Structures are given as C-alpha cells and as structure tokens.
Amino acid sequence: MTDTTPDSELPKTFDPAAIEAKWYEHWESKGLFRPERPDAQPFTIVNPPPNVTGSLHIGHALDNTLQDVVIRYERLRGKDALWVVGTDHAGIATQMVVERQLEARQDKRTNYSREAFIDKVWEWKAESGGTITRQLRRLGCSMDWSREQFTMDPHFTKAVVKVFVDLYNQGLIYRDKRLVNWDPKLKTAISDLEVETREVKGGFWRFRYPFADGTGYVEVATTRPETMLADMAVAVHPEDERYKAAVGKEILQPLTGRKFKVVADEHADPELGSGVVKITPGHDFNDFEVGKRAGIKPADMLNMFDAEARVVQTADGLVPDKYLGLDRFVVRELVVADMKQAGFLIPHVTKDAEGNEVESDFEPRTIQTPFGDRGGVVIEPWLTDQWYVNAEHLAKAPLEAVRSGAIEIVPKSWEKTFFNWMENIQPWCVSRQLWWGHRIPAWYAADGKVYVAETEEEAQALAGAGVALERDPDVLDTWFSSALWPFATLGWPDETELVKRHYPNDLLISGFDILFFWDARMAMQGLHFMKEVPWKRLYLHGLVRAADGQKMSKSKGNVVDPLGLIDQYGADALRFFMAAMESQGRDVKMDEKRVEGYRNFATKLWNAARFCQSNGITASTSVAAPQATSAVNKWIIGEVVETLAELDKAMADLRFDAAANAIYHFVWDQFCDWYLELVKPIVTPAKAGAQPGEDAPQGGSASSEGLDPGLRRDDAEAAETKAVAGWVLDQILVMLHPFMPFVTEELWSKLGERADYPLITALWPQPGAAVDPAAKAEVDWLIALIGNMRTAKNELGIAPGAKLDAYLPDPSAATRGIIERNPGAIERLARLNGIRFEPAPGGAAMQVGAGDANVIVPLEGVIDIAAEKARLEKALAASQKEAKSLEGRLGNPSFVEKAKPEAVEKARADHALHVAEAERLAAALARLG
Structure with a gap:
C-alpha cells in the first residue's frame, strides 16, 4: 500500500468515501489500534460506554473525536496507548426495546418467565446491539476492539457483585425507605439523569385549611391538589410574624379529617403566596426533608399511590373510598371539586375587558414538570424501600483527590461545582425494578432477614440449612456498574497485567452533564477499591448546540445527524470541526458551513500533495530536518519547529481548538499559500524547449500563478528544496493525523516507500532543528510585502495581475539585502517590476508597508485617481x-x-x-x- 508505481498517483479529486472504509479495515485488521509495545510508557483512556441500544448522535461525535485525537497523538508519540471500548447494558432502554418488539407481535414480557425474557434480550443484543460500535468506526475511532467490553459480560458481572457485597459488608450499602423518582409507566425508580423537565400548562390552587379548634384557618397553595390526601403537616417560616402564634396548632384536613400540626421550617418562603406550605413528605422531595426535620420517621410517612400512580389507602385509613383505585389526575379534579363544594377553595379573581371581576378555580401557571425520558409520563416522587449507597462516605476520598491535585479537573472552573455537589451529596439509590440488569445479590428469609453474598450457596450458608430464601427481584442501576469501568474493564477483581499496567487511567474525557452520575461515581469506587484515582485528569467538554445556540431536541426538529455529515463531507471534516470548535468546556455551536470549510481544507492539502508528487517531491527518508541553505527552506523548517511546539503545548493543556488551529494555519497559510508559491520556480521543471517567460506545467498545483523558467535556480538548490518540501509534508501528515486520520493516511501511503509502516504508527516529529531568525525575518518581510500589495490592489480596484513600478529610497541594509536576494519572488508574486532604490516620481502614489520599509507605488496612469x-x-x-x-x-x-x-x-x-x-x-x- 506504500509503493510509488503509477497506481500510487493521487487522483485529481479528493473523495473521502473512497478511502475511509479501506483504511479503517486495514488499521483494525492489522491490530494497529494497539500495536505491541510492552516496553513503552502506557497511556490509557476509557470511552464513556454508550447504551447498547444507541445510535451515534452529535454529542457522541464530539466526545469520541476528542478521545481519538488524544489516543492517536499519544500512539504517534510511541506510547503503549490503550483506548478501552465497550457498551453499557442500559437496563431500562434495552428492556423497553425488547418489550416493544414483543408488543408488535401482540406479546408481552409477563407472558414469559424472567429467565426466558432475559434470553430474548440476549438474542436482541446479538442481532441488533452493535449499531453504535459500527458507527464509531465510521467516525475513525481507533479503539482496541479486540478487547471490546460489555457491562453484562461474565467478568464484569463478577466485579459488580463483588463490589456490592463488599460495600454491604462494610456497612456502605443498606436498604432504606426514602423518596425516589418513580416512573408509573415503567414501574421503576429512575435516576435524576433520566428525568427531563418540561413546561406544562397547569394551575395554582388555593385552599383554606381550618384549625382543629375552630379558631380560624391558614391559606395554602399547591400545584398538586391530589396530594392533600397524604398531607402530614403545614409549614411556615420561623420568622414570619403572621404565623408565630399558629406554630404548634393542629390543622383539621377537610377531606380526610386527619389532624396534623403547623410546624416552623425555613423551607416555607414568606414571599411566596400566603407563606404557608402544605407538607406531604411521602410525595415531595422538599416535603420529605421538612417531615424529617419535624420528627416524622420515613417509615411513618404516608403513601397514597401504588406503582401506577393510582390512589391507595394510606396507613391511617383516612382516604375516602371514593378516591381509591383512581388515577392521580382524575383524583386531582375530584379533590378540587370536593374542596370547592365544601367551601374550602379560594377562587382566583381576575378582571375582564370591561373591568368586571371574574372568578375561576385556579390561577393558570406554566409548571416545570418532571417527566421520565423513556416512559414519557409525569414522574411521581414515591416512598419505597430501595437499596442505597452511603455516598457521603465514598465522596470523601474524591474530594481530597481533587483538592490535592491527584485528580486535575479541566477546565478548573468545574471544581467549584464538583465540590458543591460532593459536599452535599445524598444517599445514592442503586436498585431498579427491572428484569434486565445485574440482579441484586441479596436473599430474604421469611422473618425478613436479608443475606447478601456473591452466590446463592454462600447466602444459604449464612442463613443456615433449611432456611428458605427468596432472591431480591430488583437489579442494579446501570450507573452502579459503569462506575467500575476504569478497572473492571481491565480484568479486576483478578490481578491482571492490564490492571497493573493501565490503572489508573491517564485521562477521562466526558460531557459535563454526567460529571455526577458517572465521573464522580467512578472516582468514588476507584479510590475505594483500588486505593488510587481512576484517572489523573478529567476533561469536561460542553454540549453541541444548534446553530442558533438552542439545545438540540427531536421535538424542536433541530437535531443534526453526524452520519449524514460524514456522508456529505467526510469523517475528517466533521472531526476537525469538532476539535477546532471545542474550547475548554464551552458549548459547540453546530455550523455546517464550517464543516464544509474543513472539507475544503482537506482538498487544499490533497492538491498540495498532488503538486508535490507531480514535481518529484516524495517521502522523506529522515526523521530529522534536512540540511538547508536557502532562506525559504530554513524558514519553513523553523515554521515546523514552531508549529510542533505550539501543537504539543496545546495538547498538554487539552486545548483542542488551539491544537487544531495551529496545524490548520501552518498547512493552509505557511505551507500551501506561501512556501509552495515561493519554491515553485525551483522545483518545477521547465518544459522541453521552453523559452524564458513560458509557463511550466501546473501538475495539480495549489495555485494558478504562472511560472517563469528564467527565475529557476540550479540543480543543487532544487534537490535541497525537494528534500525539505518532502520532509515538511511528512511532518504535516503526522501532526494532522490525530485530527484527520483518513486523508493523511492516504497521502502518506501514496507519497513514497514507507517500508510497510503506516502513518498511524509513525514517529511523532523530531525535527532536531531550530528557528533561524534571519531566514524568518527575510521570508516574513516577503510575505508582508506580497500580502499587503495584494490587499492594496484589491482596495483600489487594480487588477491582481497588473505589474507595477515600485520605489524605496534609502532602504536599511537588511531590507536592501532581502530585496536583492529575492528579485524573482518580488516580481512574480508581488507583481512588481522590481523595487528601485531611488525617490519615486511625483504624482499620486500609494505606500505599501513591509517591515521597516514603505514601498512607494506610483498610480498615475494605473487608475483614475479622482x-x-x-x-x-x-x-x-x-x-x-x-x-x-x-x-x-x-x-x-x-x-x-x-x-x-x-x-x-x-x-x-x-x-x-x-x-x-x-x-x-x-x-x-x-x-x-
């Protein structure tokens, strides 16, 4: 694949689709994503495992592009670079997919035993669960697919069970009655991340709650009237003078007849409504905390809903029968009607257009309402028995790790958010009411005792012979298992060589939106079980938003399909866009025009490579820079040195935008637009029999400028320049490869004999050279003159090809030397008839600056000045x-x-x-x- 026969000639047109599949298959089949480097310094990252049900979205494209840029960069630097890849079993999402398939066949999960249904899930996974991994390949992700992981793999399940049992035996996992986010459709607890808030048109109802002694009432307001059936208190602010005398008095709830007290609690806001809040601790997260502060034990808090959010009788038996068995929203209407009929509803009063007072039952409000992102119904805070992790204890070690610098969070601005959340962390609910997932290793005896063990045999041994045991039906939250990803993927709890060599990981790249759900929990589990941080650095990137800055969503119709962009512009262009736009955590605004622009950038490089190839410029035979004598060659070598330093610094600082822009500007500006233009007369052979002034063949040039054979140098300079140009192009391909792997690998393979080593495992640049200040000053002067002359012509409407006279009286010795050494470049590129070292003739003229010089260009006869x-x-x-x-x-x-x-x-x-x-x-x- 690296020969220089006619078959290796670059096509005129750059076609990404023609090269992407070919190169990816080559890299993967040859094992080049993880070449054997047992003696090299290890470098390890793990990908946030996407759901096995997932498809590549634009957020995945950003996240995985950044990771691939890093892993390709470190691989090129010679490290034993391991990028762990795999998928998450995605408990709820996967179970829903399979249940929908059953429903399409007029079938349902409950027609099967648990084991038979799980068999069907595994069948689905085998047939359809690899979509996103195929799509990651299209993006060019160089993951170690030979070790692809799945969170339900046997070795991973072994790790999950061990962690649960160990934490239980250490008193850090326990069963408790607390409020959870309950999805009444899926009939399971869900995490905060699976809750999405939507704006819903609702109401604000006001009611009178009378004192039990008949001395008056307090006014309460609520957006959920149905929950009054489980009210257990009324709260006022302790410093609210209006209600100080009411604290401690009993309320008689009108519908249930339940008596409860007025309590003082800072949760009640004196500025909001009447300043009085009804407290339903079994169905509201804030009320739950108020209830605990008021001395109500969670076990005594009243529950008025079943798993489908239908009203059930509370423990005290005071819910009227008429409400039992009805849906929560049906009961809402009945409760309002009954309170109104009994005279306890306070109507909302407004005025119509004529100024007349109009009464209604409620004040219309837009309510921020929690919905399950998969079930699609309103989430109900529900009091249930669940398994919890003592997150407060496990959070101590990660807090110290970030404070000490053992974990570096980039950008640093996220540290404050991390500290705030971890210092106020709540118990972590880890149980889910599903069939698909890691089943909780707990067994119950008839007397209620629980036995936690890694196997049923061990649990039976703990319980004693003859004690009947029944296993907990719940499974673990997928965040619990994915928290083990940095070490369980390496073979833990077995002491494998991979664990010893690649833990801790070097870097984690993650969206900020899972900082707490995944990143913080990995830090907890890694420090607790491995006694070391899971990764040394945590990089948090932003979201990809629509072009107008809005969050992408299917409902808004502004979702961008990354695969469509790859089809249109190529994976390299999309990847470069993602890297160039990622600026340390700021959100990325989608801009298809910029993706198209980076496709044009790849085309620019392609055409430059074609020009080089057609003019005998081939692959370099040296890692170090060739010897150079001419200023332009010394200059371009120095530009490589500076770009490399800029690129390395940007990568060390995780400034992906700075790294991408450094290589972009070097390729487009310094190499294509200036260096190739300046050396074109040197490397392009004259036509046979050409006379001075005739154009030489263009051969796929990046420019349309004509060539003057009369300006050519000798063969030694041509050989030097070709060697330097080939070396520089090689350095470009290596430096650009992490961002644009496909086009660079294709060009690398076509430009010379590579001894069968592809670009993906080439050596990172080691120029062994320095910037030559004199050469840099000379070429920068020429660039300034040419660029400023072109700008001036454009501003004054002078034709770009018009050749003008120019004067520079009394130039400095340095400037005079530059002009005398570069007459050809000045004439050909600045389109000047030389520069005369004498005063300019009188009349209108323009001045064009370059360095310490102001070149005077007469305009008489060139344009109509007036x-x-x-x-x-x-x-x-x-x-x-x-x-x-x-x-x-x-x-x-x-x-x-x-x-x-x-x-x-x-x-x-x-x-x-x-x-x-x-x-x-x-x-x-x-x-x-």
Whole structure:
C-alpha cells in the first residue's frame, strides 16, 4: 500500500468515501489500534460506554473525536496507548426495546418467565446491539476492539457483585425507605439523569385549611391538589410574624379529617403566596426533608399511590373510598371539586375587558414538570424501600483527590461545582425494578432477614440449612456498574497485567452533564477499591448546540445527524470541526458551513500533495530536518519547529481548538499559500524547449500563478528544496493525523516507500532543528510585502495581475539585502517590476508597508485617481451610515431585550461587518493621499 508505481498517483479529486472504509479495515485488521509495545510508557483512556441500544448522535461525535485525537497523538508519540471500548447494558432502554418488539407481535414480557425474557434480550443484543460500535468506526475511532467490553459480560458481572457485597459488608450499602423518582409507566425508580423537565400548562390552587379548634384557618397553595390526601403537616417560616402564634396548632384536613400540626421550617418562603406550605413528605422531595426535620420517621410517612400512580389507602385509613383505585389526575379534579363544594377553595379573581371581576378555580401557571425520558409520563416522587449507597462516605476520598491535585479537573472552573455537589451529596439509590440488569445479590428469609453474598450457596450458608430464601427481584442501576469501568474493564477483581499496567487511567474525557452520575461515581469506587484515582485528569467538554445556540431536541426538529455529515463531507471534516470548535468546556455551536470549510481544507492539502508528487517531491527518508541553505527552506523548517511546539503545548493543556488551529494555519497559510508559491520556480521543471517567460506545467498545483523558467535556480538548490518540501509534508501528515486520520493516511501511503509502516504508527516529529531568525525575518518581510500589495490592489480596484513600478529610497541594509536576494519572488508574486532604490516620481502614489520599509507605488496612469476617490468616498459614507443606524438600534434597550435573539445577533454581525468595511475603505482613501 506504500509503493510509488503509477497506481500510487493521487487522483485529481479528493473523495473521502473512497478511502475511509479501506483504511479503517486495514488499521483494525492489522491490530494497529494497539500495536505491541510492552516496553513503552502506557497511556490509557476509557470511552464513556454508550447504551447498547444507541445510535451515534452529535454529542457522541464530539466526545469520541476528542478521545481519538488524544489516543492517536499519544500512539504517534510511541506510547503503549490503550483506548478501552465497550457498551453499557442500559437496563431500562434495552428492556423497553425488547418489550416493544414483543408488543408488535401482540406479546408481552409477563407472558414469559424472567429467565426466558432475559434470553430474548440476549438474542436482541446479538442481532441488533452493535449499531453504535459500527458507527464509531465510521467516525475513525481507533479503539482496541479486540478487547471490546460489555457491562453484562461474565467478568464484569463478577466485579459488580463483588463490589456490592463488599460495600454491604462494610456497612456502605443498606436498604432504606426514602423518596425516589418513580416512573408509573415503567414501574421503576429512575435516576435524576433520566428525568427531563418540561413546561406544562397547569394551575395554582388555593385552599383554606381550618384549625382543629375552630379558631380560624391558614391559606395554602399547591400545584398538586391530589396530594392533600397524604398531607402530614403545614409549614411556615420561623420568622414570619403572621404565623408565630399558629406554630404548634393542629390543622383539621377537610377531606380526610386527619389532624396534623403547623410546624416552623425555613423551607416555607414568606414571599411566596400566603407563606404557608402544605407538607406531604411521602410525595415531595422538599416535603420529605421538612417531615424529617419535624420528627416524622420515613417509615411513618404516608403513601397514597401504588406503582401506577393510582390512589391507595394510606396507613391511617383516612382516604375516602371514593378516591381509591383512581388515577392521580382524575383524583386531582375530584379533590378540587370536593374542596370547592365544601367551601374550602379560594377562587382566583381576575378582571375582564370591561373591568368586571371574574372568578375561576385556579390561577393558570406554566409548571416545570418532571417527566421520565423513556416512559414519557409525569414522574411521581414515591416512598419505597430501595437499596442505597452511603455516598457521603465514598465522596470523601474524591474530594481530597481533587483538592490535592491527584485528580486535575479541566477546565478548573468545574471544581467549584464538583465540590458543591460532593459536599452535599445524598444517599445514592442503586436498585431498579427491572428484569434486565445485574440482579441484586441479596436473599430474604421469611422473618425478613436479608443475606447478601456473591452466590446463592454462600447466602444459604449464612442463613443456615433449611432456611428458605427468596432472591431480591430488583437489579442494579446501570450507573452502579459503569462506575467500575476504569478497572473492571481491565480484568479486576483478578490481578491482571492490564490492571497493573493501565490503572489508573491517564485521562477521562466526558460531557459535563454526567460529571455526577458517572465521573464522580467512578472516582468514588476507584479510590475505594483500588486505593488510587481512576484517572489523573478529567476533561469536561460542553454540549453541541444548534446553530442558533438552542439545545438540540427531536421535538424542536433541530437535531443534526453526524452520519449524514460524514456522508456529505467526510469523517475528517466533521472531526476537525469538532476539535477546532471545542474550547475548554464551552458549548459547540453546530455550523455546517464550517464543516464544509474543513472539507475544503482537506482538498487544499490533497492538491498540495498532488503538486508535490507531480514535481518529484516524495517521502522523506529522515526523521530529522534536512540540511538547508536557502532562506525559504530554513524558514519553513523553523515554521515546523514552531508549529510542533505550539501543537504539543496545546495538547498538554487539552486545548483542542488551539491544537487544531495551529496545524490548520501552518498547512493552509505557511505551507500551501506561501512556501509552495515561493519554491515553485525551483522545483518545477521547465518544459522541453521552453523559452524564458513560458509557463511550466501546473501538475495539480495549489495555485494558478504562472511560472517563469528564467527565475529557476540550479540543480543543487532544487534537490535541497525537494528534500525539505518532502520532509515538511511528512511532518504535516503526522501532526494532522490525530485530527484527520483518513486523508493523511492516504497521502502518506501514496507519497513514497514507507517500508510497510503506516502513518498511524509513525514517529511523532523530531525535527532536531531550530528557528533561524534571519531566514524568518527575510521570508516574513516577503510575505508582508506580497500580502499587503495584494490587499492594496484589491482596495483600489487594480487588477491582481497588473505589474507595477515600485520605489524605496534609502532602504536599511537588511531590507536592501532581502530585496536583492529575492528579485524573482518580488516580481512574480508581488507583481512588481522590481523595487528601485531611488525617490519615486511625483504624482499620486500609494505606500505599501513591509517591515521597516514603505514601498512607494506610483498610480498615475494605473487608475483614475479622482474617480477612485469618489467611489471610495461614496462607499465609505454608505458603510458609515449603515453602521451608525445599526449602532442606534443596538443601543436601544427595547430592541435588545424584546427582539428575537437571532435578530439581535444578526444586527450585531451586520454592525461589525459595516464597521470593518468602513475601516477598509478609509485605509484605501488614505493610500491615495
């Protein structure tokens, strides 16, 4: 794949689809994602395991691109780079997928035994569970697929069970009655991450709650009237003067006849409503805490719902029969009607258009309402017996690790959030009411005693012979098992070589949205069981948002499919976009035009490589930079040295945007736009029989500039330049490879004999050279002159190809030397008839700066000075007028606050555009004097 026969000639057109599948299969089949490097320094990352039910979304594309950039970079630097890959069994999501398949066949889970249903899940996993792993390959992720993991693999299950049993025996896992997020459709507890808040049109009802002694009442307000059937207190703020006399008095709840007290608690906000809050500790998270502070034990808190959120009788038997068995929202309507009929509803009063008072049962409100992200129904805080981890104890070690620097969080700004959450952490509910997952290793005897052990045989031994045991039907939360990912994937609890060599991991790259659900829990379990941090650095990236900054969602219709972008622009372009836009945790705004721009960048490199190939510039035979004598070759070697240093620093700091931009600007600007242009006459052979002034063949050049054979140097300089150009192109391919692996590998294979080692395992650049200040100053002067001359021509409407006269009286010795050494480049690229070291003739002229020089270019006879001035003045006035108008609009608070965000954003962009245009036009006028 690395020969230089005619078959290796680069096609004229860069086609990503033609090379991506070929190279990925080559890398994977040859084991190149984890080459054998037993003596090398290990470097380890683990991917956040996607759900086995998942498909690649734009967030996965960002997360995995950043990881692949890092792992390819460290592999090129010679490390034993291991990227652990696998999928999560995704308890709820997977069970739902299989249940839906059964429903499509008019079948259901409960028609099967638990074991038979789980067999069906495994069948589904074997047939359909690999979608996302195939899609990760399309993105170019160089994971160690030979060790692909699954959280339900036998060795992983062994680790999960051991952790549960050990934590139980250490008193850090226990069973307790607490409130959980309950999904009435799925009939299971779910984590906070599986709860999504939606805005729902609802109401605010106000009721009178009378004192039991008949001396009056307090007014309470609620968005959930049905829960009054399980009220156990009324709370007021301890410093609210209005209710100090009421604290301790008994309320007689009108519908149930239940008596409970008015308690003082800071949860009650004196500024909100009447300042009185009804307390239902069995069905509200805040009320649960108020109830505990008021002395109500969780075991005594009243529960009024069953698993499907239908009303059931409370422990005190005071719920009227008419409500029993009904859905919570049906009961809401009945409760309001009954309280109204009994005279305890306080109507909401408004005025109509004529000023007449109008009464209604409630005040309309938009309520932030929790929904299950999979069940799709309103979540109910529900008091149940569940298994909990003592997270407060396990959080101590990670807190200390971050404070001491043993774990570095990047960006550092996330430390405050981490500390705040971990210092106020609540018990972690780890049980789920599902069939699919790691079943909790606990067995119950008839007397209620629980026996926790790794096997049923061990549990029976603990209980004693003849004691009948029944296993806990629940499974563990998937976050519990994925918390073991950094070490269980390496073979723990067995003491494998992988564990010894690759734990702790070096880096974790994660979205900030799972900092607590996954990252913090890995830190807890890793430090507790391995006595070491799970990773030395934690990098938290932002979200990928729509172009207008909104969060992507299917309901908004603004979701972007990364696979569609890959189909259109290639994986390299999407990857480069992700890296270039990732700026230390800030959200990434999706911009398809920029993805297209990076596809053009790959094409630019492709065409530059074609130019090199067609002119005999091939692969370098040296890791170190070749010897160079000419300024332009010394300069480009120095630019490689500077770019490499910039790239290495950016990667060390995890500044993906800085790293991507460093290599981008070097490739596009220094190499393609300047170096190849400057050396083109040296490396391009003249046509046979060509006369001075004839153009040489272009051969896929990145530029359309004509060549003057009369400007060519001797063969020694051509050989040197070709060697340097080939070496520089090699360094580009290596430095760019982590970001754009496919196009770089293809070019690497086509540009010379590589002794059958592909780019993926090449050596990271080691130039062994330094920046030559004199060469840098010389070429930078030429670039400034050429660039400024082109800009000046454009501003004044002069044709780009027009050759002009130029004068520079009394140049400095350094500047004179540069001009005398580079007449060809100045004539060919700046389009000047040389630069004369004498005063310019009188008349209109423009000045073009470069270094310490101001080159004077006469304009008499080149343009109509008066007409050009008039044109520029008219355009300047128009731009200034438009800029002033937009400035006024943006200075109007009414517009900025009330207009649509996109309208304000467009006005700001237009204002910046007109200000810049006015500055450009003013500069052009100044040139004319």
